[in-house]
Amino acid sequence: MVRATREQSGDLTIQEMARRSGFSEPTLRYYERIGLLGEVARDASSGHRRYAPATAERVVALACLRSSGMTVSGMRRYLDLLAEGDSAAAAQRDLFAAQADKLAADIEQSQLRLTYLRRKADLWDARVRGDAAAEKQAVEDVTRVMHDITPKD
Incomplete structure (x- = not known):
């Protein structure tokens, strides 16, 4: 110790x-x-x-x-590569590029969820105001966002 x-x-x-x-x-x-x-x-x-x-x-x-969402195994990989020095530069680049791609996908999903919440707020706001046309538009917007959020097979 x-x-x-x-x-x-x-x-x-x-x-x-x-x-x-x-x-x-x-x-x-x-x-x-x-x-x-x-x-x-x-x-x-x-x-x-x-x-x-x-x-x-x-x-x-x-x-x-x-x-950034990196797992414990990813952090361990980073430290192992760091210990290898410059000879592991390409592997470090690949590790960080892959994590950046994953984070970008996560951000895109978060943006869709944010849009969903805002469109739902618009829907309820239209209902509060008694604006049937705005409510109809909000329903269409929510439906479109839900389609974008739903995973495609």
Whole structure:
């Protein structure tokens, strides 16, 4: 186990790391346990985790990847490729391009869901106003969006 002294500057507690990264404390512990973070230093007197600047940087990078929808296995692949250095540049490019494509598809689906909600609000607004023509148009718009959302076989 790596030991750290309280005086080491820049080290973060697990609470501070959780706030900075957006990960919960249990997630940070899990990522440490499965090897994504390496061994996290411990305070010599209390045994509490202390995230050194390099580890904190890794956690923030993983938080960015996770927020983009990357899986734990994808994050592990990223770290493995990172350890290979420049020789893995093409594989890193492919990993990030694939994740970007997946995120773009997710954003497109989210946009459709947003449009659906707005058209439904339009429908109910037309009903509140008693505007039959606007309500009919809103129903048509909702139906069209629902068709776009429905997966095609």
